[in-house]
Amino acid sequence: MSLPDVAAAHRLELQNFERAILAKQTQIESWFRTQWRHHHAPFYGSVDIRNSGYKLASIDMNLFPGGFNNLNPVFLPLASVAAQDAVERACAEAQSVLMIPENHTRNTFYLQNVYALYSILRHVGLNVRIGTINPEITQITTLETALGDHITLEPVLRQGNRLQLADGFTPCMILLNNDLSGGVPDILQGLEQKLLPPLKAGWTTRRKSTHFHAYNQVAAEFAKLAGIDEWTINPYYEVCSGLDFASHEGENRLADTVERLLQRIQNKYDELGIQDKPFVIVKADAGTYGMGVMSVHSADEVRGLNRKKRNKMAKIKEGLEVSEVIVQEGIYTYETLHGATAEPVVYMMDRFVIGGFYRVHEGRGPDENLNAMGMHFVPLHCNIVSPETEITEEDAASKREFQPWEQLGIVQTENVSQASDCESVRLYVYGVLARLSLLAAAIELENMPEIAV
Amino acid sequence: MSLPDVAAAHRLELQNFERAILAKQTQIESWFRTQWRHHHAPFYGSVDIRNSGYKLASIDMNLFPGGFNNLNPVFLPLASVAAQDAVERACAEAQSVLMIPENHTRNTFYLQNVYALYSILRHVGLNVRIGTINPEITQITTLETALGDHITLEPVLRQGNRLQLADGFTPCMILLNNDLSGGVPDILQGLEQKLLPPLKAGWTTRRKSTHFHAYNQVAAEFAKLAGIDEWTINPYYEVCSGLDFASHEGENRLADTVERLLQRIQNKYDELGIQDKPFVIVKADAGTYGMGVMSVHSADEVRGLNRKKRNKMAKIKEGLEVSEVIVQEGIYTYETLHGATAEPVVYMMDRFVIGGFYRVHEGRGPDENLNAMGMHFVPLHCNIVSPETEITEEDAASKREFQPWEQLGIVQTENVSQASDCESVRLYVYGVLARLSLLAAAIELENMPEIAV
Numbered sequence: 001m002s003l004p005d006v007a008a009a010h011r012l013e014l015q016n017f018e019r020a021i022l023a024k025q026t027q028i029e030s031w032f033r034t035q036w037r038h039h040h041a042p043f044y045g046s047v048d049i050r051n052s053g054y055k056l057a058s059i060d061m062n063l064f065p066g067g068f069n070n071l072n073p074v075f076l077p078l079a080s081v082a083a084q085d086a087v088e089r090a091c092a093e094a095q096s097v098l099m100i101p102e103n104h105t106r107n108t109f110y111l112q113n114v115y116a117l118y119s120i121l122r123h124v125g126l127n128v129r130i131g132t133i134n135p136e137i138t139q140i141t142t143l144e145t146a147l148g149d150h151i152t153l154e155p156v157l158r159q160g161n162r163l164q165l166a167d168g169f170t171p172c173m174i175l176l177n178n179d180l181s182g183g184v185p186d187i188l189q190g191l192e193q194k195l196l197p198p199l200k201a202g203w204t205t206r207r208k209s210t211h212f213h214a215y216n217q218v219a220a221e222f223a224k225l226a227g228i229d230e231w232t233i234n235p236y237y238e239v240c241s242g243l244d245f246a247s248h249e250g251e252n253r254l255a256d257t258v259e260r261l262l263q264r265i266q267n268k269y270d271e272l273g274i275q276d277k278p279f280v281i282v283k284a285d286a287g288t289y290g291m292g293v294m295s296v297h298s299a300d301e302v303r304g305l306n307r308k309k310r311n312k313m314a315k316i317k318e319g320l321e322v323s324e325v326i327v328q329e330g331i332y333t334y335e336t337l338h339g340a341t342a343e344p345v346v347y348m349m350d351r352f353v354i355g356g357f358y359r360v361h362e363g364r365g366p367d368e369n370l371n372a373m374g375m376h377f378v379p380l381h382c383n384i385v386s387p388e389t390e391i392t393e394e395d396a397a398s399k400r401e402f403q404p405w406e407q408l409g410i411v412q413t414e415n416v417s418q419a420s421d422c423e424s425v426r427l428y429v430y431g432v433l434a435r436l437s438l439l440a441a442a443i444e445l446e447n448m449p450e451i452a453v
Numbered sequence: 454m455s456l457p458d459v460a461a462a463h464r465l466e467l468q469n470f471e472r473a474i475l476a477k478q479t480q481i482e483s484w485f486r487t488q489w490r491h492h493h494a495p496f497y498g499s500v501d502i503r504n505s506g507y508k509l510a511s512i513d514m515n516l517f518p519g520g521f522n523n524l525n526p527v528f529l530p531l532a533s534v535a536a537q538d539a540v541e542r543a544c545a546e547a548q549s550v551l552m553i554p555e556n557h558t559r560n561t562f563y564l565q566n567v568y569a570l571y572s573i574l575r576h577v578g579l580n581v582r583i584g585t586i587n588p589e590i591t592q593i594t595t596l597e598t599a600l601g602d603h604i605t606l607e608p609v610l611r612q613g614n615r616l617q618l619a620d621g622f623t624p625c626m627i628l629l630n631n632d633l634s635g636g637v638p639d640i641l642q643g644l645e646q647k648l649l650p651p652l653k654a655g656w657t658t659r660r661k662s663t664h665f666h667a668y669n670q671v672a673a674e675f676a677k678l679a680g681i682d683e684w685t686i687n688p689y690y691e692v693c694s695g696l697d698f699a700s701h702e703g704e705n706r707l708a709d710t711v712e713r714l715l716q717r718i719q720n721k722y723d724e725l726g727i728q729d730k731p732f733v734i735v736k737a738d739a740g741t742y743g744m745g746v747m748s749v750h751s752a753d754e755v756r757g758l759n760r761k762k763r764n765k766m767a768k769i770k771e772g773l774e775v776s777e778v779i780v781q782e783g784i785y786t787y788e789t790l791h792g793a794t795a796e797p798v799v800y801m802m803d804r805f806v807i808g809g810f811y812r813v814h815e816g817r818g819p820d821e822n823l824n825a826m827g828m829h830f831v832p833l834h835c836n837i838v839s840p841e842t843e844i845t846e847e848d849a850a851s852k853r854e855f856q857p858w859e860q861l862g863i864v865q866t867e868n869v870s871q872a873s874d875c876e877s878v879r880l881y882v883y884g885v886l887a888r889l890s891l892l893a894a895a896i897e898l899e900n901m902p903e904i905a906v
Contacts, residue, residue: 029578030548033541078531081805088486095483125482352534 003423004335004342004358010053017056017232018425021432024226031225032351032435039442041351043086043175043196047434048359049344050331052366054274056429057233057331058346058437059281061211063201064179066102069109069116069147071347071355072404076120082349084124087173090194096127096171098163100156100188102178103134108146115149117177120349129169131156133178133185140166161192180204184451199451206448207285208326209239214447215440222436233433235329236264239285243323245314251303257327258282259299265329279330279367282313284322295330295367333366341366346434353431357404456876457788457795457811463506470509470685471878474885477679484678485804485888492895494804496539496628496649500887501812502797503784505819507727509882510686510784511799511890512734514664516654517632519555522562522569522600524800524808525857529573535802537577540626543647549580549624551616553609553641555631556587561599568602570630573802582622584609586631586638593619614645633657637904652904659901660738661779662692667900668893675889686886688782689717692738696776698767704756710780711735712752718782732783732820735766737775748783748820786819794819799887806884810857 006014021028046065047058071079087094099121101114114130121128132141132153142152154165164170173194180188180202188199200206216234223230240257243250258280265278282302283293294313296302305313314322335342337360346356405427459467474481499518500511524532540547552574554567567583574581585594585606595605607618617623626647633641633655641652653659669687676683693710696703711733718731735755736746747766749755758766766775788795790813799809858880 025578026548026580030546033537034546037545074527075530077528078534081531081534084486092490093483093487095479125478125485127479 003426004337004360006051006053007334007336010334012053014051014053014056014426017053017228018429020228021226021429022425025428027225028222028432031222032439035439036351039439039446040089041086041348041438042201042441042445043090044083044347044349045438045441046345046347047437049346049430049433050333051344052276052332052334054272055232055235055331056433057235058433059235059328059331060208061437061441062179063197063206063441064177065347066110066113066177067345067357068120068347069112070357070404071116075355076123078352079120079349079354080123082352082354083120084126086196086350087121087124087126090196091172094126094171094173096129096169096173097121098156098165098169098171098174099128099130100133100174100176100178101130101153103132103136105132105134105137105141105143105153108144111143111151112145112147112149114177115145115147115151117175118151121175127171129154129165131163131165131174133187156187158187161190163187163191163193176202178202189451198445200448201445203286205451206444207324208283209237209285209324210448211437211440211444212237212326212328214443215437217443218436218440231268233436235331236261237326237328239324239326241285241324243325245305245310245322248305248310251305254282254325254327255299255303258296258302261327261329262298276332281328281330282325283328284313285324285326286322296327297367330367344430346430348434348438351435351438353434355405356427356430356434456879457790457813459504459506460787460789463787465506467504467506467509467879470506470681471882473681474679474882475878478881480678481675481885484675485892488892489804492892492899493542494539494801494891495654495894495898497536497800497802498887498891498894499798499800500890502799502883502886503786504797505729505785505787507725508685508688508784509886510688511886512688512781512784513661514890514894515632516650516659516894517630518800519563519566519630520798520810521573521800522565523810523857524569528808529576531805532573532802532807533576535805535807536573537579539649539803540574540577540579543649544625547579547624547626549582549622549626550574551609551618551622551624551627552581552583553586553627553629553631554583554606556585556589558585558587558590558594558596558606561597564596564604565598565600565602567630568598568600568604570628571604574628580624582607582618584616584618584627586640609640611640614643616640616644616646629655631655642904651898653901654898656739658904659897660777661736662690662738662777663901664890664893664897665690665779665781667896668890670896671889671893684721686889688784689714690779690781692777692779694738694777696778698758698763698775701758701763704758707735707778707780708752708756711749711755714780714782715751729785734781734783735778736781737766738777738779739775749780750820783820797883799883801887801891804888804891806887808858809880809883809887 042063044063044065046062046067048060048062049056049058068079087097099114099118102110104110118128118130130151130153133156134153137153137155140152140154142150144150156163156165159170162170163174171193173196174191175196180199181204183204184199184202188195219230219234223233238257238261240250240254243254261280262278265280268274269276269278277297279295279297281293282296294302294309313325333341333343335344335358337358340360342358342360344356345359347354495516497516497518499515499520501513502509502511521532540550552567552571555563557563571581571583583604583606586609587606590606590608593605593607595603597603609616609618611617612623615623616627624646626649627644628649633652634657636657637652637655641648672683672687676686691710691714693703693707696707714733715731718733721727722729722731730750732748732750734746735749747755747762766778786794786796788797788811790811793813795811795813797809798812800807
């Protein structure tokens with residue numbers, strides 16, 4: 001692939017940033033190695049990155065990523081090695097893994113993701129079975145994926161404090177690919193088997209604000225190490241709770257928060273001579289998949305919310321009510337691929353970057369969320385849609401597409417000054433940003449109490 | 454690439470073997486994981502595999518592999534991750550590595566290998582410098598590799614019990630890519646820095662027979678696990694010492710050993726109904742790079758050695774005298790690529806297979822050593838010659854070539870019975886055999902005393 005273009009006005013800023021990172025590559029990688037001795041990397045994760053040239057950051061960290069089938073298959077061995085490392089740490093003698101995916105069964109692109117994850121684990125010689133906690137699936141069910149592969153879902157049974165399948169299969173490790181937006185089902189509570197990621201990583205208990213609190217610590221330390229202004233990698237945010245979008249409850253407080261944040265951003269823009277108009281993203285503090293997300297340019301916008309927007313914000317996945325939001329500094333996306341806005345998405349397994357792709361959308365502006373509800377991915381090679389949606393033919397004809405990376409951002413040049421904006425450097429820098437978020441997630445999980453059972 | 458053909462007469466035997474391995478894949482990989490908790494994998498290694506369909510084994514294990522530049526560059530990230538794991542274990546906080554290659558400076562293909570290794574380590578953000586212990590290099594010297602890359606060699610200095618470069622660079626880890634055939638130089642003895650692989654892995658002290666002794670243990674355990682006859686993966690061997698090829702000393706004892714071994718092989722061939730004529734390989738017990746190697750079909754052949762053959766056997770790399778040989782069961786190579794005999798070579802970093810290629814030679818028979826002295830590799834893409842030789846134009850025109858693997862032998866099929874002789878299965882099986890040798894090398898090194906200083 002050729003890299004997306006960066007707007008000419010911001011190309012130099014991006015190059016300067018990349019050079020700053022590259023100049024400290026040895027120290028950065030050594031720092032990461034040290035961090036991973038003190039913090040356990042989550043089993044897997046994906047991040048969405050925004051790149052305006054003058055500011056780059058991952059604005060979301062998903063601990064139950066879908067979309068593994070979207071990665072370049074050439075990185076499969078790397079993903080397998082990383083997964084093996086993680087499985088070994090969880091259960092030293094593990095021969096088998098039970099996967100528990102989301103309950104979507106008609107979204108064949110999500111099923112393709114399940115198949116990809118299954119393959120990654122299979123490829124290190126693990127015996128992998130796919131269990132389901134979907135109450136509608138009461139017997140062994142084989143489903144066809146978007147690309148014509150097949151996966152077999154087996155209802156999981158509870159036997160004492162263990163999960164098992166009908167034939168008694170009860171491995172010591174269970175891999176969740178279900179983000180628990182609808183709550184933690186009884187059947188998953190109090191298991192003696194090792195559950196990865198842990199229940200507390202699910203959206204029942206996880207809060208974006210807790211993640212970004214941990215990210216503050218990581219970003220500050222990293223910025224010092226790399227000799228950069230922390231702001232260039234860390235968006236401002238505030239939390240606003242006690243909201244009820246349906247009844248306009250808390251609307252003024254939200255507007256005040258938006259106003260305050262916009263002003264802080266404007267101040268920083270003024271300091272750096274940035275001409276852009278500040279905006280913020282308002283999103284559910286416990287949410288995922290781009291639902292309950294709004295791009296806001298002025299406090300008035302949240303005061304005068306129409307019914308449609310209020311409805312959009314009021315409920316997210318699995319009908320969860322939104323009463324707490326995070327108001328996060330928006331970062332312009334100045335990367336375009338064939339004229340369409342393009343956002344990098346980076347996938348990690350254990351502490352390693354194992355691939356990534358660009359989310360490309362023709363109809364969206366540089367200050368809009370490309371992962372918003374109603375957006376679907378055009379199948380391009382082996383793409384998936386966002387898992388909560390059931391794909392329709394109409395969706396499939398939309399203008400969203402995925403561009404998988406063909407490399408992993410390995411730095412090829414010795415001489416930092418030669419390192420102009422080449423593909424390997426840009427992908428490497430994304431990988432650094434992604435791992436900062438992964439580290440923040442590790443710290444976030446350490447600081448969370450286990451779920452009481 | 455398309456796989457080499459396997460002779461029709463032996464195709465079914467190979468498929469049966471592959472299916473047997475595949476049927477136990479989960480148990481095999483779990484067994485390897487358990488083994489690596491008890492044994493430390495060498496930093497890197499490469500093996501030569503022979504495949505007759507009815508018997509497959511690696512017949513040599515190199516702990517200082519050249520030829521990294523010969524691997525498919527797509528596997529570089531995997532090699533880097535594996536190398537990082539090994540470096541971390543050696544020195545938890547390592548930011549830098551000092552590499553010490555062989556003393557060959559005119560062999561630009563070997564230099565290309567050094568560049569490839571250097572790149573693998575650089576890519577995880579390690580600061581890598583290349584030291585040299587070549588007495589002819591007394592100042593910093595930049596050399597061009599076969600493909601036009603550049604490497605800088607810096608003379609290493611001894612400061613107390615540490616190696617350093619002129620500017621004081623003295624990392625905690627030193628990576629040897631020098632097999633110490635000429636003895637352990639004083640400058641490397643008694644270092645407080647971590648040397649990988651350890652000095653005792655060099656050919657000054659290492660013996661092939663010790664490796665195969667450890668391999669016996671590994672092969673027996675593996676054969677039991679996989680439910681196969683151990684003989685199918687383990688060549689017979691005997692050691693013969695006190696030889697002096699120049700003076701015919703010990704020739705009769707060698708002939709007796711050869712005769713005994715040929716008879717054992719014939720007995721096994723009779724038992725299994727194999728029509729081939731047994732042969733053995735006579736090779737220096739402390740040797741490498743295919744020097745001091747002879748293919749023998751009858752005891753008479755070693756009795757009547759002419760001057761040329763005696764000279765060939767008498768000395769190996771760096772003029773080392775051969776007084777001890779290993780007589781090893783020969784395995785026919787029934788793989789051909791475009792009509793030429795093809796032998797798989799597998800590369801490993803830490804405990805992972807990171808690539809491989811086929812060594813292809815048109816002029817050789819199925820019972821000859823394709824890595825023999827005087828054989829050179831035709832540069833094909835990014836090939837290297839064997840490191841001890843200085844390449845000439847004449848050499849470059851010979852008919853040796855390398856065919857790098859395009860995948861790592863990841864098993865794609867669920868159903869073992871569907872697993873006909875497809876590429877991924879064959880490469881996976883090679884990778885299993887290679888890791889058996891790697892495990893044997895780990896045990897071999899554990900059992901060796903450290904070098905006294």
